[in-house]
Amino acid sequence: ENAISNHIANWNMVWFGLIFWGSVFNAIAINYELTLNPMLWYACGLLLGSIAKIRGTWL
Amino acid sequence: MEGIGQVAEEFSFDKEKEIARSFSKRFQWEMMLIGVGQATIWLCLWPLVIYGYISLFVGSLIAIVCACFAYLPSHEAQHGNFSRGNPKRRWVDSFVSHYTLITLMFPHDLMRCTHMKHHAYTNNPEKDPDYDTASSKTIWGVIVATQAGITKYQSIAETYKDDKAFMKSFHKGLNVALMYRAILLVLVVMFPLEALLLWWLPSKVGVIYLSTFFSWYPHYQMDTGRYKDTKFWSHWMPRYLNHSMQLHFVHHLHPGIGHYDEPKAIEALKPFLIARKVPGAENIPDRVAHNPLIRM
Numbered sequence: 001e002n003a004i005s006n007h008i009a010n011w012n013m014v015w016f017g018l019i020f021w022g023s024v025f026n027a028i029a030i031n032y033e034l035t036l037n038p039m040l041w042y043a044c045g046l047l048l049g050s051i052a053k054i055r056g057t058w059l
Numbered sequence: 060m061e062g063i064g065q066v067a068e069e070f071s072f073d074k075e076k077e078i079a080r081s082f083s084k085r086f087q088w089e090m091m092l093i094g095v096g097q098a099t100i101w102l103c104l105w106p107l108v109i110y111g112y113i114s115l116f117v118g119s120l121i122a123i124v125c126a127c128f129a130y131l132p133s134h135e136a137q138h139g140n141f142s143r144g145n146p147k148r149r150w151v152d153s154f155v156s157h158y159t160l161i162t163l164m165f166p167h168d169l170m171r172c173t174h175m176k177h178h179a180y181t182n183n184p185e186k187d188p189d190y191d192t193a194s195s196k197t198i199w200g201v202i203v204a205t206q207a208g209i210t211k212y213q214s215i216a217e218t219y220k221d222d223k224a225f226m227k228s229f230h231k232g233l234n235v236a237l238m239y240r241a242i243l244l245v246l247v248v249m250f251p252l253e254a255l256l257l258w259w260l261p262s263k264v265g266v267i268y269l270s271t272f273f274s275w276y277p278h279y280q281m282d283t284g285r286y287k288d289t290k291f292w293s294h295w296m297p298r299y300l301n302h303s304m305q306l307h308f309v310h311h312l313h314p315g316i317g318h319y320d321e322p323k324a325i326e327a328l329k330p331f332l333i334a335r336k337v338p339g340a341e342n343i344p345d346r347v348a349h350n351p352l353i354r355m
């Protein structure tokens with residue numbers, strides 16, 4: 001007695017930013033042949049998720 | 060019951076209920092077909108796009124259409140309009156609802172328990188789970204409200220924390236929601252743009268469509284109480300494109316009436332609705348035919 005659920009409730013936006021938006025930004029960069037370090041795109045995703053967490057909403 | 064005042068005997072609540080009941084018996088096969096059909100089409104899009112049979116752009120457009128058709132079959136199931144009170148058929152409600160909601164990444168149990176509270180406390184600022192969208196001042200406000208994510212559900216859980224049956228369904232639904240989120244995060248690593256344009260974006264568009272037509276238009280600026288919490292409205296869009304939500308008020312009066320039986324039910328109930336002073340009832344056409352609900 002799971003009480004994982006606290007982590008998800010508090011950090012889901014950060015994880016979502018890192019994994020989802022990081023992967024999407026990286027895929028777009030590959031598509032347009034931008035030769036930047038992939039870690040940069042994951043950092044952008046992490047930043048987006050962190051801002052969303054601080055503000056409590058994506059918009 | 061709140062809102063049932065004095066009216067002439069010929070428009071009594073018992074007579075109204077009797078008429079409504081006659082439209083609450085048919086198996087909603089159209090909804091089942093739409094629900095199962097759109098989810099199956101949506102699932103087929105993945106191999107079709109990944110193997111290059113159709114472009115990602117076309118796949119995304121089809122997925123958005125699927126997402127807009129995803130909620131209503133589940134909504135019928137939430138009200139038991141497939142099983143019609145037959146315990147042996149309850150699995151149909153559950154199956155159709157779970158399956159059709161995949162496109163929207165919504166869990167059936169969470170949708171059902173919050174929707175029942177929406178019916179019980181429509182437009183109540185403290186207790187209506189849909190109040191955030193219904194009270195938005197503009198469509199942009201609706202869009203912003205739909206992006207609140209988990210924050211909204213945390214506040215709903217806080218409101219109903221002492222309701223054991225609600226919380227049981229709520230937690231069951233939350234687990235399914237987390238499973239959807241985990242699947243999306245796995246898919247986005249393997250197929251990033253497909254996950255974005257076949258699932259994430261369509262689900263967002265679907266939720267905005269749903270909140271606008273199912274919640275905001277029918278309930279915006281309405282009061283609380285039976286006959287007062289939902290209005291008849293008209294719109295420039297042909298009614299088959301907004302799921303005939305102009306007729307949503309009759310659903311709040313008699314949730315057992317199936318979606319595709321609502322036009323006939325409204326024709327029969329129109330005198331009752333006018334007698335009860337349902338907002339907009341005087342504008343209901345005598346015959347809800349192919350498309351009389353347009354306002355240019």
